Amino acid sequence: MFKGSVYRRCTCRTPVVDAEGRPELGSDGKPKRRELGADCPDLGKRDHGSWYYYIELPPGLGATRRRPRKGGFLTKRKAEDAAQELWDKAHGGIDVTSDETFEQFVRRWFEKKVDLKKSTRAGYEDHIERVFIPAVGKFKMRDLRTRHLQEMFEQIWRANEDHAANRAAVELAKLEVEAAHSAWKQAARPRPPELRQRWSEAKQKLRKARRKPWHITGPGTQLKMKNELSSALDYAHRVEKLISENWAQHVVLPKYTPPKPLVWTDERVARWRETGEKPGPVMVWTPEQTGEFLDGVADHRLYPMFHLMVFRAPRRGESAGLPWAETDLQTGVVHISEQLVASSYDVWEDTPKSDSGARTFLLDAQTRELLLFWRRRQQVEREEWQQRHEEWKAAQTDEAKEKLKRYDHPYVESGRVFTWEDGSPYHPEYLSQVFMRLVEKLNLPPVRLHDLRHCAATLSLAAGVHMKVIQALLGHSSFKLTADTYTSVLPQMEQAAADAPIAVVPRKGQQSAAGEGAA
Numbered sequence: 373m374f375k376g377s378v379y380r381r382c383t384c385r386t387p388v389v390d391a392e393g394r395p396e397l398g399s400d401g402k403p404k405r406r407e408l409g410a411d412c413p414d415l416g417k418r419d420h421g422s423w424y425y426y427i428e429l430p431p432g433l434g435a436t437r438r439r440p441r442k443g444g445f446l447t448k449r450k451a452e453d454a455a456q457e458l459w460d461k462a463h464g465g466i467d468v469t470s471d472e473t474f475e476q477f478v479r480r481w482f483e484k485k486v487d488l489k490k491s492t493r494a495g496y497e498d499h500i501e502r503v504f505i506p507a508v509g510k511f512k513m514r515d516l517r518t519r520h521l522q523e524m525f526e527q528i529w530r531a532n533e534d535h536a537a538n539r540a541a542v543e544l545a546k547l548e549v550e551a552a553h554s555a556w557k558q559a560a561r562p563r564p565p566e567l568r569q570r571w572s573e574a575k576q577k578l579r580k581a582r583r584k585p586w587h588i589t590g591p592g593t594q595l596k597m598k599n600e601l602s603s604a605l606d607y608a609h610r611v612e613k614l615i616s617e618n619w620a621q622h623v624v625l626p627k628y629t630p631p632k633p634l635v636w637t638d639e640r641v642a643r644w645r646e647t648g649e650k651p652g653p654v655m656v657w658t659p660e661q662t663g664e665f666l667d668g669v670a671d672h673r674l675y676p677m678f679h680l681m682v683f684r685a686p687r688r689g690e691s692a693g694l695p696w697a698e699t700d701l702q703t704g705v706v707h708i709s710e711q712l713v714a715s716s717y718d719v720w721e722d723t724p725k726s727d728s729g730a731r732t733f734l735l736d737a738q739t740r741e742l743l744l745f746w747r748r749r750q751q752v753e754r755e756e757w758q759q760r761h762e763e764w765k766a767a768q769t770d771e772a773k774e775k776l777k778r779y780d781h782p783y784v785e786s787g788r789v790f791t792w793e794d795g796s797p798y799h800p801e802y803l804s805q806v807f808m809r810l811v812e813k814l815n816l817p818p819v820r821l822h823d824l825r826h827c828a829a830t831l832s833l834a835a836g837v838h839m840k841v842i843q844a845l846l847g848h849s850s851f852k853l854t855a856d857t858y859t860s861v862l863p864q865m866e867q868a869a870a871d872a873p874i875a876v877v878p879r880k881g882q883q884s885a886a887g888e889g890a891a
Contacts, residue, residue, distance in 0.1 A: 377426045377455070378426075378448055378452055379424055379426070380421050380423050380448070381415070381422070381443070382407075382408065382409070382414070382420055382421030382422070384407065384408045384412045384414065386405065386406060387403050387404070387405055388403070388406050422444050423446070423451035424443035424451060425442060425443075425451045426439065426440075427441075427459060427462075429462050429468070440458060440468060442454065466514075466613045467514075467613055467614055470512075471512055472513050472614065473511060473512055473513065474505075474508050474510075474511050475505045477608060477614065478509075482604075489713075490722060495596070499597050499600055503524070503528070503597065504524070504597075507520075507523075507524035508520050513608060513615055514615065516619060518622040521601060521619060522623050525594060525598075525625060528589050528594065531589070535585050536588060538584040538585060538586045539586045541581045542581045542586065545577050545578040548578070549578050551574075552570045552574040556570075591627070594625050594628070598623055598625060601623075602620040602621055604620075605618045605619055605620045633652075633826040633830065634651050634655055635657075635658060636657055636658060636661060636819075637658075644817055644818075655819045655823060656826045656830050661816055662682060664814065665682075665811070665816055666678065666682065668810070668813075668814040668816075669810050669814075674790070676790075677803075679739055680735075681824040681825070681828070682824050683831070684735065684736070684828065684845070685825045685828035686706075687711065687724075687825065688803055688822055689713050689714070692711070692788070692797055692798050692799075692803060693788065693797065695787050696787055696788070697787060698710075699743065699789055701747065705733075705735070706732065706733055706734075707730075707732045708731050708732070709730050711724055711725075712797060714799060714800040714801050719800065731844060731845075731847045733845055746789070746790075747789075750791065753793045753795075754795060757793060757794055757795070760776055761779045764776040764780055784796040803821060807821040808821075828845070829842050829846060832845065839851065839854055839855055842854055
């Protein structure tokens with residue numbers, strides 16, 4: 373068993389003398405001093421100095437010698453144990469002499485992640501630069517441990533508390549602004565100047581509150597951060613042998629349960645109308661509410677797209693990016709192979725969310741007829757736009773050009789199914805904004821545009837469609853994901869499930885007993 377070479381030394385200093393015993397002077401004129409190290413006469417004392425180890429490791433690249441040395445150990449045994457541990461790691465393939473920091477490593481690792489989607493890559497980069505590097509970037513990889521990563525997340529938790537308080541302050545400041553403005557507006561003319569002053573002070577207070585950080589890093593995002601760290605450190609451990617184990621695996625986070633869709637029951641709707649609070653982040657309409665929405669938007673330009681999303685469950689980006697080349701209206705087959713992804717004002721083409729997201733589904737008869745109607749409308753709009761554009765080019769006066777200024781560019785041959793009148797595709801975020809406005813106008817309980825996928829799944833489940841078929845429709849990567857997500861079903865299905873066991877058990881006088889109980 374390797375013990376390592378250990379020795380004892382201290383940091384006591386003594387004057388430097390020349391051959392004749394005279395003190396040597398430095399450039400500042402003061403006597404030079406040196407450490408006594410292992411020559412200190414006080415090393416025989418129990419608590420004087422500390423223990424060091426020195427190891428000769430196998431040569432590195434280029435036959436360079438590797439001789440790690442470390443001190444500061446209180447006992448010889450601790451120095452020997454540390455030397456043994458370092459020796460074992462080195463012979464296990466770990467590069468124990470590397471001085472690479474976590475910052476250097478994680479940036480180098482991230483450059484190799486060329487297969488990430490653009491939006492995923494942006495999320496990785498944000499976490500690396502904004503969270504990981506400021507917290508643990510200066511640690512050498514060989515010194516990084518679980519406790520350092522745990523402390524990073526504990527800092528996030530403390531920041532969340534501060535940011536939540538900042539959010540509450542903003543909401544309070546908003547109420548003060550509204551109250552001050554209302555008091556000023558309702559005051560009799562001439563309005564007292566102090567009311568205007570109070571309103572101005574309230575707005576200034578709101579601006580000041582909004583400048584404070586308010587972003588909350590929720591449990592889901594924390595889990596994503598941990599998984600990203602684990603991926604990087606697993607590479608450092610298994611491939612490059614920079615660390616002895618993946619320290620991120622031992623980090624403890626608050627339990628995270630992905631939100632499951634909840635149905636807007638009458639009780640939940642009543643509570644929402646009373647308080648304005650949603651029961652959960654993911655809500656689903658009942659069939660009646662879905663029908664009310666579709667009836668309310670039947671005359672809207674985007675009605676065919678909403679109908680498609682309600683019954684066939686494409687994602688927002690998949691709807692915005694759906695090409696006619698992948699939409700066969702003769703057979704009613706749609707192939708989802710691409711999507712439009714938005715980040716702020718930027719929009720780009722990408723593949724579906726996951727490998728299983730690329731999928732094929734069959735249109736129902738109503739949606740197929742709607743898309744046939746939509747294609748005819750799009751063709752008419754194309755011809756009209758081209759004609760108006762030619763008229764704009766031929767116009768001789770500024771007044772004539774002004775009347776046709778919206779046709780100042782040729783028709784955009786995007787090949788997309790859902791487009792503006794000029795053929796250009798919709799921005800995915802615009803579709804969400806239009807949907808929200810329509811829901812508010814119809815006074816329906818709020819759902820997100822993405823939640824129409826959940827409506828499609830829940831409606832299919834209520835219609836008796838098998839969960840495996842629903843998984844394929846949604847493009848989920850696993851059956852378990854679909855089953856776990858849609859355990860909440862429509863109220864009428866819950867009632868049928870509750871009544872079913874009763875009918876299985878034969879009882880004497882069951883009908884009369886039930887009648888007496890009801891009486």
